[in-house]
Amino acid sequence: MTLPNGWEMVVGLEVHTELLTKSKLFCGCANHFGAEPNTNICPVCLGLPGSLPVLNREAVDFAMRIGMALHCSIAPSTFHRKNYFYPDQSKDYQISQYDLPINSAGYLDLPDASRVSIERAHMEEDTGKSTHLGGTGRLAGADSSLVDYNRCGVPLVEIVSGPDIRSSAQARAYAAELRGILIATGASDGRLEEGSMRFDANVSVRQSGAAFGTRCEIKNLNSLRSLQRAIDYEALRQIQLIEAGGVVRQETRHWDENLGQTSTLRVKEDADDYRYFRDPDLVDLAPDQAWQDRVRAALGPMPAERRAGVVSLLTGASEAQLDAVEVVIDLGLEGYVHAVAAAGGDPALAVARVANELAGDVDNVGHLTSDAFVMTLAMEQRGELSATQAKTVLGELLAHGGDPRSIAAAKGFEQLSADTLGSTVATLIEANPDEWNRYREGDEKLAQFFIGQVMKSTKGQANGKAVIAELQARR
């Protein structure tokens, strides 16, 4: 979306991601989504009197992986208490990193080559989940409230970008790329619908080149789509407000997905004073070089590098092919493409088959060996299988595994003999003299017409390239 009258938006994102640790940040309770309410709890995460937190080393590993993937510097850090009363927060304070985060000063490069700075990526604990019954569904005025503490104490990393984003599309691209990175580090499953990634957007507007305007923070953004919509809505709201002679107040705003609007949650003057101070129950965190080296060594390639690896196999990739590559990278299935390329096959065909056939049945890719995939595509390229037949074979391989040749044989996908194809083409030329003449006069589009006719009469058993060769031989 383009903003009117020379306006420019300035956006910074705060992204919370839950870490895929086995246990919670400060106790041994299972970190597991979807359990019966209040089953993964203990004296520590319930904040019972006298209990004390002990930092989970695996969470530190994941936090460092995220920092390293975002080119941050890793420094000795501390934990603070963020004090505020809320029933789903068992201690009525949240343990979080404040002035000394574990990761700071990094960056993230987007596929369009723009760079967004990362101010920090710090560790903190999640809260429980409240359900308010009656009233408006919010805490105030509810008839009763239920609290599930299973999520209380689950480790989070909050990644704070610089105010470098200039469009909602760029914000979306940043969030998507960050999601890919978090998945690649193994730190997060990136499941937006389960709340394992959540976005807050700081949005302001200015005339291009002017000083930053007053920002509003939008909360409750749980999908890439709502992130993009909310930013656009908010930027336009601020522009209309200013153009009507108003002033933007610094405030926290709530995104209503159904209404497609943001509304005031609280203004700055009413913001909680969190009274941060260093948590005296925890000691400083200073991972030594050996620990950092271990984490770095275990870190695989990030999406940008993997994307570049696949794109380099293609010659002059089209927009649609780049989209297909994105699907391949997102699903982590580029190994199939590399296997085909290594065997001398067609990487573009491999990308297309992975982005469609494999992506369509991603839960079953475990059945498909890369050897079987390479062989299927080779058979297709050699004309032993038509495209339709190759897709059928892949479908069978995904469902049950097995050998492509046996499957093709069992399905009766025998290659049409040259004689059969020849006589089929000859029959069709006789039946369609006008089309044949136009083709002979150089209208190449008519080749597709004849391929279609051949496919129809052979029930898809012909190979498109062989048909063209047959047509050209008779031209």
Next chain:
Amino acid sequence: MKSATQIAADVRSGASSASAELERTLAVIEQRNPELNVFLHVDVEGARATAASIDARIARGESVGALAGVPIALKDNLCQVGIPTTCSSKILEGWRPPYSATVVDKVIAAGAVPVGKTNLDEFAMGSSTENSAFGPTRNPLDPSRVPGGSSGGSAAAVAAEMTSISLGSDTGGSIRQPAALCGLVGVKPTYGMVSRYGLIAFASSLDQVGPFSKTVADSALLLEVLAGHDPKDSTSLPEGAPSLVAHVNDGVAGRRIGLVRELYDGADDSVVASVLAAAQALREAGAEIVEMSIPELGLTLSAYYLIAPAEASSNLARFDGVRYGLRVKADDVTAMMEATRTAGFGAEVKRRIMLGTYALSAGYYDAYYGQALKVRTLTIDAFTRAYQEVDLLLGATTPSVAFAFGAKTADPMTMYLNDVFTIPTNLAGDPALSVPFGTGEDNLPVGVQLLGPGRSEAQLFAAARVLEVADGRA
């Protein structure tokens, strides 16, 4: 009465039994508790079962620990599974913890028999046990006077000879001050030497659990059991328990001991006289006494009354009526929390929560909490310099002997000044103990304080033992 060391020896040898020792304890409690209000809860059945199991193990020839069959009293801010734990506050009334403090597990593993939970100033905030929601504890040596606080119940339990040992907690003097007022040995260990897991926090960076006893040797014995790394407490020191009992009779020959003016200036004459007499006794035992001044100690009371309330304001936030303890019904959750905290906390707790909240607030943090942290650093540096000159420090524990009920309740500052000599070492994280030496007004005991650098407990016990002998106590 018998010392804990003697009880454990008798129980192990068969000269006595855990059950017999417990029945004696229960009889004294029954006789004196109604008047003194020492115990908030006596776990008669549980204690009898524990004692019986120790006797059974001894009958089977199994080895029992260093505290075999010794009845012990627990300050009621220590969690023991299934036993009511109140912190002497209405807000926790009726709560039974589903787990035990590490120190409680440790004394039980060493063969001790917990008999019940003792009274304290609410959430350990106070110096007289008058701030308890369940009535004050009386000093067994003179029931018209306070036993000190906040661990007044645990001190009174030993002073009344209900038990030979007890556990307290010391944030700004809450073990040493009541020990002094009740004529006992009381120890604030090095920060991190004893696990805080299961100790309901007042001020986490200052709190330490420690022993009360009549004799120096008993406190050394109990602290050996309590000390050592606990993986459940991140601030727990990595080292294991130090050897203490073996060094109790090491003496002080050749030790340099600093007599610190700021640690007795302003105390009653009888207290100053006891401190000077203690210095003389140590000198006669071969120590070199060095008169010293550490001016930074004059700043510590103010710093303490910002740091401790600041931490407390956060530590006590969880008592909101949502999950356990008192809940006062109201129209919505926010109103319920407010009503619960208003009804559940006493005046002193509310005062400190407000003080701490203010000290941490935006715009005031730097002037109050931030400034207090700087004083804390200065205090640590000052002690470090002092310990480059001398091995230990000597001063008073309290400005006076035990005072009468109500004497210091009108103005909170008067009460706070009671901790002026004990607070510095909490800020530094170093160990200190109080040992009775001489008497003051109305023949009541005076406590003198010995302070040392981190993990110097063995030297402190050796010096305390010299004073115990010189005072004719053993």
